Amino acid sequence: MLESLLPVVIGIVSGAFGYWFSTFFMQPILRYRDIKNQVLKDFIYYAQVVNVEGLDDGMQALFRERVLANRRSSAMLSAAIEELPKLYKFYLNYKGYHPKEAARHLIGYSNTTDYSAAHKKEDAIRNHLGLPKDP
Numbered sequence: 001m002l003e004s005l006l007p008v009v010i011g012i013v014s015g016a017f018g019y020w021f022s023t024f025f026m027q028p029i030l031r032y033r034d035i036k037n038q039v040l041k042d043f044i045y046y047a048q049v050v051n052v053e054g055l056d057d058g059m060q061a062l063f064r065e066r067v068l069a070n071r072r073s074s075a076m077l078s079a080a081i082e083e084l085p086k087l088y089k090f091y092l093n094y095k096g097y098h099p100k101e102a103a104r105h106l107i108g109y110s111n112t113t114d115y116s117a118a119h120k121k122e123d124a125i126r127n128h129l130g131l132p133k134d135p
Helices: 002-045 057-083 086-095 099-111 115-129
Strands: none
Touching (some): 099 115
């Protein structure tokens, strides 16, 4: 009787461990990586609307979108960092990445209208997140 229950117990324990591992370890990492990729996409998409002066109405609307997108990404990144497993945070620190600093710089980047200051902020964000350099 005990021999026939052993596979059932092993299956239940394995399933519970797999659920715990994917929910509390892998999903926060994947969420963080998705947000990091969204930041990169926003850099590329909104690159031409750093300064709103002299732009037409459509580009001014795109500038407002950029500001909101950067703030949203900063908030989402800050929340995702809090959910990351400690082991992954240690890995990021070991690699020299500082996502909390990147989230802080994203807010500053959203308020910047000077091209050189925006470029410096963007470079800092890229360095802190480990994103590829601007070509």
